Amino acid sequence: MSSSNSQQLAIGLLIVIVGMLTMVTLVTSAAQHNYADALSKSILFFEGQRSGRLPPTQRMTWRKNSALRDGLDVKRDLTGGYYDAGDNVKFNFPMAFTTTMLSWSVIEFGKSMGSELPHALEAIRWGTDYFLKSTSVRGSVVGVVGDPNGDHICWQRPEDMNTPRTSYIVTTQKPGSEVSAEIAAALAASSMVFSASDKAYSMLLLTRARVFEFADKYRGSYNDSIGSGACPFYCDFNGYKDELIWGAAWLYKATRKPSQAFAYNGGDVTEFGWDAKHAGINILVSQWVMTNPVESNPFIPKADALVCSILPESPAPKSVTYSRGGLLFKIGSNRLVEFTKRQVDYILGSNPNSMSYMVGYGSRFPQKIHHRGSVIPSIDQHPKHMQCHEGDMYFKAQTPNPNLLIGAIVGGPDQDDTFQDSRCNVAQSEPTTYINAPFVGVLAYFNSLFP
Ligand SMILES: *[C@@H]1O[C@H](CO)[C@@H](O)[C@H](O)[C@H]1NC(C)=O
DSSP states (O other), rough: OOOOOOHHHHHHHHHHHTTTTTOOOOOOOSSSSSSHHHHHHHHHHHHTTTOOOOTTTOOOOTTBBBBBTTTTTTSSSSOSSSSOOSSEEEEEHHHHHHHHHHHHHHHGGGGGGGGGGGHHHHHHHHHHHHHHHHHTTTEEEEESSSSSHHHHHHOOOOOOOOSSEEEEEEEESSSOOHHHHHHHHHHHHHHHHOOOOOOHHHHHHHHHHTHHHHHHHSSSOOOHHHGGGGGTSSSOOOSSSSHHHHHHHHHHHHSSSSOOOOOOOOOSSSSSSSSOOHHHHHHHHHHHHHOOOOOOSHHHHHHHHHHHHHSSSSSSSSSOOEEOOOOOEOOOOOOHHHHHHHHHHHHHTTTTTTOBBBTSSSOOOOOSSSHHHHHHHOOOOOOOOTTTTHHHHHHHOOOOOOOOOHHHSSSSOOSSSSOOOOOOHHHOOOBOOHHHHHHHHHHHHHHOOOO
């Protein structure tokens, strides 16, 4: 897993920006990129991250069943869900954020997804089925499955894992407001996704989103409650207040009933990602404040400040910098759409390296991504079980990964636009679910503009 890469941030910002702009008509040059192809691949990627028993419809066939005993240590069925990145741990905090962002992508742009929409719904359901299991015992929420330290020592296919699959659970005595509230956000957002196509499932998700009350009533960070399950991997650096507000905002969006009143000043909006939600909160709330004006609100000014502070010509103090090739680095109008398109096109190959940072898209893309399943030959080629270190030789090999994790967007280039296609360079070469999830919505949007 990589918690500090740049594309995660850039792409996270893209969807919140594009989310504001669906009404804008655009006059630009013809598309250089095949957004339909990229969209389809960005969703396919999630099949490569699946944990549990795979369905007969599985398209990424080099992956097989894995982690079928998850939850056994606590006498529960906790199979399913997603591995977060290039390892085999199920981190529910970023997994829930991924599911919220996939849901937001469908809520905003599902109508532009065409034949990909069913696949997007499947990707969301793979997360929500698991979150229903993670929240099935009242007064508790599963935070992580799989001992991250044990997992990270080994370079092993998920199908072969024999590292400890410890279940880390937050409770009323040992709470975890960030992970519980983010799961509530994912359940509320996904309930909106399924409201037309599967009413019963949608109701089930919305009912379970009441886990928000647990998150809010028993306040504390999972940092302290589950220790090495969370830190230093997905430590809640930013605190849990943003997730509480984010969860409440999604519940409000799904039910139109205020679940909780918070005094809120809009927070720090320079970032948006699996840990920092303030930017997303301001955009989300601005959408309904614009149609239901209230006398004073911090949301629209904060949302504007976010959007303006990232533009290169912005007079405001910039919260981000740009590489020489033009990639938005760390940190409404045609200009914003153009700006977003430039970011998307960069990632798809319009950059100084003429390289796509999405695996399997275009003619040049990363060949040695940091991902256990992609690096080690699949069960089809190498059926024999491999122990903890038996995969090391494949990690060290100079040859490309044998299994294409199609659609995976990697961490990406450095600030000088250079990219090292190396399994050792985790920040650049590792894909994560929460990079891809918001990108799905952005690609659907550009696919509708340039069909
Ligand atoms: C979680 O732990 C990290 C690292 O020690 C720390 O920076 C952060 O403030 C902690 N978060 C909370 C909410 O306690």
